[in-house]
Amino acid sequence: MAEVDFSDVNAAEVWFERQTPEVRSTMASRAALRVAANLGRYEGEGAESLVLTALRCTLTSAVRGMGRTADVGWLNEATRSANSAAHTTLSTLSPVEPVPSAHSGFSAVYSARSAKSVGRAALSVAHSISSTGYFAKAATAWDSENVETDLNANALWAGVDVPDSAQIQHTMFLTDLSKKPDWDFFRSWYEQMWDGTFIDWDLATTVAKIDDDVWDKGLAAVAEEIRGIEARRLTEALPQIEEVFETVTGEYDVRGTIAEPTKLIDSVANRVQFAMDLAIDSNVCDLDSMSTAAKILRHALENCLDDPNALEQFLRQAGALIRSGLDSGKFGDDDALDVLVRTLDETALQLRADHPDVADAVDARVRQRLRELEDVERLRGAALIEDMREGATGRLDAEFELAAETTREGDSPDATAEALKQSGNRAGKISLSERAKKAEGSGFMSSIKIGMRAQNLVEFVSNLLSGGTV
Numbered sequence: 001m002a003e004v005d006f007s008d009v010n011a012a013e014v015w016f017e018r019q020t021p022e023v024r025s026t027m028a029s030r031a032a033l034r035v036a037a038n039l040g041r042y043e044g045e046g047a048e049s050l051v052l053t054a055l056r057c058t059l060t061s062a063v064r065g066m067g068r069t070a071d072v073g074w075l076n077e078a079t080r081s082a083n084s085a086a087h088t089t090l091s092t093l094s095p096v097e098p099v100p101s102a103h104s105g106f107s108a109v110y111s112a113r114s115a116k117s118v119g120r121a122a123l124s125v126a127h128s129i130s131s132t133g134y135f136a137k138a139a140t141a142w143d144s145e146n147v148e149t150d151l152n153a154n155a156l157w158a159g160v161d162v163p164d165s166a167q168i169q170h171t172m173f174l175t176d177l178s179k180k181p182d183w184d185f186f187r188s189w190y191e192q193m194w195d196g197t198f199i200d201w202d203l204a205t206t207v208a209k210i211d212d213d214v215w216d217k218g219l220a221a222v223a224e225e226i227r228g229i230e231a232r233r234l235t236e237a238l239p240q241i242e243e244v245f246e247t248v249t250g251e252y253d254v255r256g257t258i259a260e261p262t263k264l265i266d267s268v269a270n271r272v273q274f275a276m277d278l279a280i281d282s283n284v285c286d287l288d289s290m291s292t293a294a295k296i297l298r299h300a301l302e303n304c305l306d307d308p309n310a311l312e313q314f315l316r317q318a319g320a321l322i323r324s325g326l327d328s329g330k331f332g333d334d335d336a337l338d339v340l341v342r343t344l345d346e347t348a349l350q351l352r353a354d355h356p357d358v359a360d361a362v363d364a365r366v367r368q369r370l371r372e373l374e375d376v377e378r379l380r381g382a383a384l385i386e387d388m389r390e391g392a393t394g395r396l397d398a399e400f401e402l403a404a405e406t407t408r409e410g411d412s413p414d415a416t417a418e419a420l421k422q423s424g425n426r427a428g429k430i431s432l433s434e435r436a437k438k439a440e441g442s443g444f445m446s447s448i449k450i451g452m453r454a455q456n457l458v459e460f461v462s463n464l465l466s467g468g469t470v
Contacts, residue, residue, distance in 0.1 A: 006140045007129045012122035015144065016114075023147045024121040026065030028111035030143060031128035032058045033193050034136050034156050034166065037173035038104035052219050054108035055186045056208075061111035061124075062193070063208045066152065066201050103127040135163040155196040170194060182223035184459070203233070228435050231458050234465075235428035236349055244396070244429040251393040252430050252450070261355050265305055268347040272315065273301055275343035278336045285334035293321040308358050312351040319344035370417035370464055377464070378416060382408035384457040385423045388430075391450030396426070424461030427454040 004015045016024050036058060039051050107127035114121035129136045135157070142159025143151055157166075177187035185207065192198035206229050214225050242256050276297050279287045287294060300314035322341055325331035351358045373381070385404040389397050403419035410416050434451030 003141065004144060005137075006122075006125045006144070007137055009119075009122045009126050012125055013118045016118040016121045019147065021116070022065050022067050024065075024114045024118065025061045025111070026151050027140065027143050027147070028107075028114035028121045028124035029058050029061035029065055030151060030156055030193075031125040031136065031140055032061070032104070032107040032111040033190065034139060035104040035107060035128050035132055036190065037166070037169040039108075040169065040173040040176050048219055050105060052186075052215075052222065054105050055190065056215060057108045057112035059186075059189065059204060060208045061114055062152070063201065063205050066204075103130045132163060132166055135160055135166065152193065152198065153196055156194050158196070180219075182219050185223070185226045203229070224435070227455050227458075228432065230462050231428045231431040231435070231455065234424055234458050234462050235432065236352075244426050244433075246433060247393060249393070251391055252396055252433075253392070253394040254396040254399070254426060261308070261357075264350070264354055265308060265311070268311070268315075268351060269301055269305055271343050271347055272297060275340040279334075279340040282334050282336040285332045285337035287322070287325075287331055287337060287340075291325075293318045293325070296321070308351055308355045309361050312348050312355075312358050315344045315348040315351070319348070370420050373410075373413075373416065373464070375410070378407055378410050381420055381457075381460055384453070384460050385419070387453045388423065388427060388450070388457060390453065391430075400426075420461055420464070424457060427457040427461075430454040431458050 004011055006012045006015075016027075019027075032054070036054060039047075039054055042050060104127070107124045110120045110124035110127065112120075114124055125140050129140065138160040139157050146154070146158075162170075174187060174191055177183040177190070185203075189198060189204065198204075207226055210222060210225050214221050242254055244252055244254050247253055276294065279285055280289055280294060289298075296314050296318045300311050300318070304310040304314060319341055322331060322337065322344075326333065326337070326341075331337060352362050353359065382404045385400055385407060389400045389404075392400050400423065403423045406412075406415050406419040407423075431451055431454040434454065438451070
């Protein structure tokens with residue numbers, strides 16, 4: 001392969017023309033991330049907005065590079081205001097050192113649209129190289145020679161020594177991001193991308209698809225949305241047959257619920273059948289009886305009612321196919337299809353929470369992930385569970401105390417895994433409740449800050465489980 005001079009935009013465009021949208025997006029996002037830390041050098045008005053815009057654009061491009069969606073229309077929405085924001089903010093940079101920050105910002109903005117435009121991909125790379133010179137040029141060349149591999153499983157500077165200036169700026173940028181908890185997701189994502197260790201692309205995709213109106217409100221609103229996403233993911237991953245409820249004093253307690261398995265299966269089947277018939281009969285959504293999703297659902301309803309694990313799996317699979325069809329435009333946006341997707345999500349989650357066979361299968365996967373913990377992680381988990389007792393009462397308070405003790409002692413890996421699983425699930429439910437109260441401007445718990453403590457435990461358990469899907 002002839003060597004490509006990626007600092008030459010025209011030469012880079014010729015090379016990118018031969019590549020897939022995924023390769024263009026991955027190369028562009030990696031180029032932007034190599035110099036993203038330069039944005040931390042700008043401290044003027046709008047600095048926070050500039051960094052958020054740049055990281056959003058780069059995240060969007062990285063997600064597209066992983067092939068998380070075939071529809072690139074939302075990429076344009078994701079950068080709807082990015083060019084304007086970057087140009088406006090960057091134009092105010094001090095003339096003393098405008099180049100590194102300016103080039104880094106534009107590299108991020110251009111990366112977001114690189115899937116559709118070879119020119120944008122080339123510009124993203126060129127601006128990155130302009131910031132760091134030979135080293136970024138060599139790292140980009142290494143990427144181009146290894147596009148058949150999973151590039152994001154490699155450090156950003158794979159194939160070349162990290163230049164001292166980039167390493168210093170990287171360390172300073174991480175320190176700055178660590179000062180404000182609202183940056184937690186982006187700090188973790190940026191650091192793991194730098195090292196080549198990021199793997200939670202489901203979370204990254206969900207964050208990239210946060211509605212524009214949330215992004216327009218700024219970092220605090222985006223961070224709050226991400227915390228909600230993490231809490232929902234944890235309660236869905238660790239369902240339990242119980243209800244966490246708020247008492248009249250504003251404290252939280254827990255009580256069990258009972259679901260008879262046969263009646264549960266009948267209820268799930270009836271709800272899915274009704275929602276599927278409603279969608280197929282619609283003249284708008286384009287879901288018909290011969291579509292793959294409909295065939296999967298028919299198979300599940302006709303052949304899997306005596307196998308709840310298979311039923312739950314097929315419900316989730318059909319839901320994923322329909323969401324993909326909506327993203328790509330294969331299916332039309334219609335209320336009937338929305339009802340079907342919600343029904344599939346709800347019934348699959350209900351099976352995981354309330355059917356003992358499905359719950360046991362989930363438990364097995366979760367326990368395997370939580371069974372082997374380093375002592376420092378186990379003790380941190382115990383402390384976070386103990387913190388949850390402030391704001392809990394009755395049975396919930398007593399069980400948080402026992403869970404903290406079990407985790408702290410760590411005598412039984414299985415018991416420790418169960419304590420973390422149960423406490424994380426309960427914390428997720430409390431976090432979602434507190435978030436709803438905050439949105440409504442109500443609630444007793446502002447002085448106790450139970451929502452913040454719950455979110456800390458949610459993030460801890462989520463990080464333990466983020467190595468894969470449970």
